[in-house]
Amino acid sequence: MNKLPLEGVRIVAIPVVFAGPFATMLLADLGAEVILVESIQRFPTITRGYMPRPPQGLVPTTGDTFGGTGGIQTYVDHWAGERPWDRFVMFHALGRNKLSCCIDLTSPEGIDIFKRLIKVSDVFFESNAHGTMEKLGLTYDVLKEVKEDIIYLSMPGLGCSGPHKDCSLFGAQLQALAGHTWLTRYPDLDYTTTQSLLFHSDASAGATAAFAVLCALHYRNRTKKGQFIDLAQLETVVPHLGEAFMDYTMNNRVQEPTGNRHPTMAPHGVYRCRGEDRWVVISVASDGEWQALCRALGNPPWASDEKFSTTTGRLANQDELDKYVEEWTCCHDNYEAMYILQNEGVAAGPVIDQRDAYHDAQLQCRGFFEIVRHREAGTHLYPGMLFKMNKTPLSIRKPPPCLGEHNDYVFKEVMGMSDNEIAELEKEQIIGGDEYLTDFTF
Amino acid sequence: MPEQALSDIKVIDLTWHIAGPYCTKLLADYGAEVIKVESPSVGDPTRRMGPFFKDDPHLEKSGLFLHLNTNKKGITLNLQTSTGKNILKTLVEDADILVESFRPRVMPSLGLDYQTLEQINPKLLMVSISSFGQTGPYCDFKASEIVEYAMGGEMCSTGIDSREPLKLGGNVVQYQAGTVAAVSTMGALFAARAQGVGQHVDVSIMETQAGSADRRIVYLLGYACAGVLTTRWPPPREAVRMLIMPQGVYPCKDGFVNTLSLPQWWPRYIEAMEMPELTDDPRFQNIFSAEAGMEFDAIWYSWLADHTREELFEKFLKAKIASAPVNSPEDLLKNQHLRERGYFTEIDHPETGKVAYPGAPVNLTETPRQVRHPAPLLGQHNEEILCELLGYTREDLVKLRESGVI
Numbered sequence: 001m002n003k004l005p006l007e008g009v010r011i012v013a014i015p016v017v018f019a020g021p022f023a024t025m026l027l028a029d030l031g032a033e034v035i036l037v038e039s040i041q042r043f044p045t046i047t048r049g050y051m052p053r054p055p056q057g058l059v060p061t062t063g064d065t066f067g068g069t070g071g072i073q074t075y076v077d078h079w080a081g082e083r084p085w086d087r088f089v090m091f092h093a094l095g096r097n098k099l100s101c102c103i104d105l106t107s108p109e110g111i112d113i114f115k116r117l118i119k120v121s122d123v124f125f126e127s128n129a130h131g132t133m134e135k136l137g138l139t140y141d142v143l144k145e146v147k148e149d150i151i152y153l154s155m156p157g158l159g160c161s162g163p164h165k166d167c168s169l170f171g172a173q174l175q176a177l178a179g180h181t182w183l184t185r186y187p188d189l190d191y192t193t194t195q196s197l198l199f200h201s202d203a204s205a206g207a208t209a210a211f212a213v214l215c216a217l218h219y220r221n222r223t224k225k226g227q228f229i230d231l232a233q234l235e236t237v238v239p240h241l242g243e244a245f246m247d248y249t250m251n252n253r254v255q256e257p258t259g260n261r262h263p264t265m266a267p268h269g270v271y272r273c274r275g276e277d278r279w280v281v282i283s284v285a286s287d288g289e290w291q292a293l294c295r296a297l298g299n300p301p302w303a304s305d306e307k308f309s310t311t312t313g314r315l316a317n318q319d320e321l322d323k324y325v326e327e328w329t330c331c332h333d334n335y336e337a338m339y340i341l342q343n344e345g346v347a348a349g350p351v352i353d354q355r356d357a358y359h360d361a362q363l364q365c366r367g368f369f370e371i372v373r374h375r376e377a378g379t380h381l382y383p384g385m386l387f388k389m390n391k392t393p394l395s396i397r398k399p400p401p402c403l404g405e406h407n408d409y410v411f412k413e414v415m416g417m418s419d420n421e422i423a424e425l426e427k428e429q430i431i432g433g434d435e436y437l438t439d440f441t442f
Numbered sequence: 443m444p445e446q447a448l449s450d451i452k453v454i455d456l457t458w459h460i461a462g463p464y465c466t467k468l469l470a471d472y473g474a475e476v477i478k479v480e481s482p483s484v485g486d487p488t489r490r491m492g493p494f495f496k497d498d499p500h501l502e503k504s505g506l507f508l509h510l511n512t513n514k515k516g517i518t519l520n521l522q523t524s525t526g527k528n529i530l531k532t533l534v535e536d537a538d539i540l541v542e543s544f545r546p547r548v549m550p551s552l553g554l555d556y557q558t559l560e561q562i563n564p565k566l567l568m569v570s571i572s573s574f575g576q577t578g579p580y581c582d583f584k585a586s587e588i589v590e591y592a593m594g595g596e597m598c599s600t601g602i603d604s605r606e607p608l609k610l611g612g613n614v615v616q617y618q619a620g621t622v623a624a625v626s627t628m629g630a631l632f633a634a635r636a637q638g639v640g641q642h643v644d645v646s647i648m649e650t651q652a653g654s655a656d657r658r659i660v661y662l663l664g665y666a667c668a669g670v671l672t673t674r675w676p677p678p679r680e681a682v683r684m685l686i687m688p689q690g691v692y693p694c695k696d697g698f699v700n701t702l703s704l705p706q707w708w709p710r711y712i713e714a715m716e717m718p719e720l721t722d723d724p725r726f727q728n729i730f731s732a733e734a735g736m737e738f739d740a741i742w743y744s745w746l747a748d749h750t751r752e753e754l755f756e757k758f759l760k761a762k763i764a765s766a767p768v769n770s771p772e773d774l775l776k777n778q779h780l781r782e783r784g785y786f787t788e789i790d791h792p793e794t795g796k797v798a799y800p801g802a803p804v805n806l807t808e809t810p811r812q813v814r815h816p817a818p819l820l821g822q823h824n825e826e827i828l829c830e831l832l833g834y835t836r837e838d839l840v841k842l843r844e845s846g847v848i
Contacts, residue, residue: 005633022655026622030629045704058730070599070672071664072657078668089667093660159805164779167759172690173766176700179774181691183611186601191691191698191768193605195675198596200614203656204803207621212804214628215447215472219809221635222450227808235785238774239464239509239800240617246505247493248771249798255493255771260588260609263492268588270597270606277673279607281597283586338583347584349593351607354665354672357652360593365578368649369666383662386653387626388575390556391641392633 002392004031011123016047020127021094022206028097036100043440048085052440076377086376086402095400101410109430115146123151129168130156140228149226151216159232171199178237185257205233266314271329279351280337296344297328374399404433446473447809454540458486462543462571463510464620470513471811482518485820495794502793508817516818517827518848525847543571546581556642565640567630571623575646590615594651599672619647686734694746698768714761791816
C-alpha cells in the first residue's frame with residue numbers, strides 16, 4: 001500500500017472564507033496533515049457562519065427569499081443547533097481531511113504555543129487580510145527565527161505590497177478589478193444584471209496557492225531552504241483572462257462581452273428545453289460539427305439553407321439559427337438533448353443544478369460523491385476529489401473537524417505537552433475547545 | 443538569476459487548447475524544462491485562435507498561444523508514425539512527467555497508454571486532462587467552455603432570473619482546470635520522488651469544476667445537507683434583499699462599481715457616504731429590513747451618480763468596505779497597484795516584438811517565476827532536442843522532415 005503523496009508534511013493554517021480553505025483542502029486531500037489554528041475567543045466571520053449564534057429567523061430555509069443563495073448561508077438541516085459553527089455548510093464543504101485546534105493568539109502564551117507548533121511544521125498558510133499576522137507578531141521574519149526552513153504563504157486579495165495592499169476585498173470585487181465582470185454580461189443589458197453566485201478568484205487563487213506551496217516544498221526538499229510566498233488573489237485571475245488582456249496589449253482592443261455567444265462558433269449558446277427553467281448548451285466549432293448537428297436534428301428543411309452552410313454564414317445569421325435550434329430543443333428534456341447531440345458528435349450538455357449533479361450518470365459512475373459521517377451534522381453525500389490517482393488513491397479520510405476537535409492530538413502528540421500543562425492552559429482559556437467557550441467577540 | 447523551484451523537473455507536454463497548456467505553463471514558468479510536442483505543420487490549434495498580434499492570423503502571432511506557452515521548448519512530432527512514437531518513447535525514458543489532453547481514446551489508439559509508457563519508465567508520472575475523465579458514460583463526449591460551465595459549474599445561477607443562464611466571460615473554466623491539473627501533477631510528483639511511485643493521474647475538467655471552491659462545492663453540499671438549490675436572482679434594483687446595504691453591481695458617474703456588505707458594516711456605509719444623519723434616522727434602525735433597503739436605494743443611487751469609480755474606490759477603501767470598480771482590460775493595465783507591484787511582464791518574441799503579458803500568478807520570493815524564453819515557434823527546438831539530446835544528425839533531421847515525422 002503506497003503512502004499518500006504528502007504524507008509526513010504538516011501544514012499549520014489560519015485560512016478564512018473561500019480561497020484559503022480551498023487551497024488547504026487540496027493539500028489535505030493529497031495527504032498533508034493540515035492543522036487549522038482556530039479560536040474560542042474570536043469568531044471567524046463567514047468561515048464558520050455569518051454570526052456565532054444566528055437567531056432561527058436568520059437561518060435560511062428552503063424556498064424563502066434567501067433560498068436562491070443555495071448553501072452559502074445554510075446550516076445542515078436548516079438548524080443551527082447548539083454548536084452552529086460545527087453545522088455551517090460552507091465550512092463543511094471545504095473542511096474535509098483537516099484537523100482543528102484552538103489557541104488564543106491574542107495572548108503571549110498563545111503566541112508561544114503557536115511558535116512551538118510551527119517548530120514541528122513544514123508550512124504556515126494564512127489567507128487573512130493583509131496586516132493581520134503582523135498585528136499578532138507572526139510575520140515571516142519571526143517564524144523564520146523559530147523554524148529556519150519554514151514555508152510561509154500569505155494571500156490577501158491584493159497581495160503583500162503595493163499602495164492598496166490593505167484593501168480588504170472578496171471574490172466579487174476581485175472579479176470586478178480583474179476585468180472578469182467586464183466580460184460577463186448579457187450583451188443587451190448593463191452590468192447590474194451580472195449576477196453571479198460564483199467568483200472565479202476563489203477558485204483560481206485557491207488552486208494557485210496550493211500549487212505554490214507544492215513548488216516551495218519541492219524546492220525545500222532538495223535545498224533545505226524555505227521561503228515566503230506572496231500571493232495576490234487578483235493576480236491569479238488575470239492570467240486566466242490572458243487572451244482578453246493581450247488583445248488589449250497587442251491591438252489596443254477592449255474586448256466586449258459576448259454573453260453566451262462565441263466570436264468564431266455558431267450556433268453557440270443556451271437553448272430552452274422541456275420543463276421549467278431547463279436548458280441545454282450547444283457549441284458548434286466546425287462545418288463537420290454543423291453537419292453533425294443537422295443529422296441530430298433530423299435534417300430539417302431550414303438546415304439546408306445555403307446561408308447556414310459556412311461558419312461565416314452561421315455567425316451572420318445567429319438570431320435566426322438560434323430560433324430554429326430552440327424549436328428542436330424545446331421538445332426535448334435537457335439530458336435527452338445532450339445524448340442525441342453527443343451521439344452525432346456535437347458538443348452539448350445540460351445546464352445542471354445541484355439535484356442534477358447528484359443524479360448525474362458521469363459523476364455517479366466515477367464515484368465523485370463520498371459518504372461522510374460527522375459528529376454534529378450526521379451523514380451526507382459530499383462532493384469529493386477533483387482528480388484521480390491510480391496508485392495513491394485520494395478520498396475523504398476525515399470529516400470536517402469540529403471546532404477544537406483535535407486539541408488533544410495536536411497538543412499532546414504533535415507538541416508533546418503534558419496533561420498538567422494542558423489543564424493549566426485550558427483553565428486560562430489559552431487553548432481548549434468550545435466546552436470552554438464563554439462568548440465570541442464578533 | 444535565482445534558482446527556480448522546479449528546475450530539476452523534466453516534462454513532456456502533449457497538451458493542446460487551453461487547460462493542458464496552462465498546466466504545463468505553470469510548471470515551465472516556475473522552472474521545469476517543458477518540451478511541447480506539436481503535430482508537424484499544423485501545431486496546437488490555439489495557434490489558429492485569436493486574438494492575433496495586429497490582427498494578422500499567423501501561426502506564430504496568436505496571443506492565446508503566446509500566453510499559454512511561455513518558457514516551453516517546442517518540437518514537432520507526428521505521433522501517427524512509428525518513428526514519431528519511438529522518438530516520444532525515448533523522451534519518456536528520461537522524463538519525470540508526461541501531460542496530455544487528448545480525448546481518452548487517443549493515447550491508447552496510438553499505443554501510448556499509461557501501461558505502455560510505465561514499462562519504459564516506471565517512475566513516470568502521466569497526467570491526462572480530459573473534459574469528463576478517462577472513464578464513465580461521457581468519456582467520449584465533446585465539450586467546450588460553455589459545456590463545461592453548464593455541466594460542472596454554476597451556470598444555472600449565473601445571470602438574472604428573468605433571462606437565460608449566462609456563461610462566465612472568457613475561458614476561465616479551462617484555465618482553472620489547468621491550474622488544478624498542475625496541483626495534481628505536483629502532488630503526484632511527491633509520491634514519485636519520495637516513494638518511487640509513478641502513476642496515472644486522471645483529471646476530469648467536469649470534476650475540477652464540480653469540486654471547486656468557486657462555490658460549486660458549497661452549493662452541492664447545501665443541497666445534500668439542507669435540500670437548497672441555487673437560482674438566478676433578480677438584478678439588485680428589483681431584488682428583495684437581506685440588508686439595508688447594497689450588494690452587487692451598481693451604476694456610478696463614469697461606469698459601474700461592485701460593493702458588498704456584512705451586517706456589521708452599516709456604520710461604515712454611513713461614514714463612507716458622509717451622512718451621519720442616517721445613524722439616528724428612524725427608517726434605518728433595523729438593518730435586516732428589506733423595506734428600509736428600498737428607502738435607502740433612493741439615497742444610494744443618487745449618491746453614486748455623483749461620484750466616479752476612482753472616488754468611490756478611495757472612499758470605500760477608507761471606510762473599510764469591500765468595493766471595486768468594474769474594470770475593462772484597459773483599466774486593468776493602468777491599475778496603479780499592479781504597476782507598483784511590477785506585475786505586468788513584457789516579453790520579447792521574434793514575430794511580435796515586446797508585448798505586455800499577464801504577470802506571475804504568485805510570487806515565490808526565493809524562486810520567482812522567470813521568463814527564460816517566449817513561447818516556441820513551431821518546431822523551434824527540433825534540432826536542439828533531437829540532435830543535442832537524442833543524438834540524431836542533421837541529415838537525420840532532413841529525412842525526418844521529408845517523411846513527415848517532424
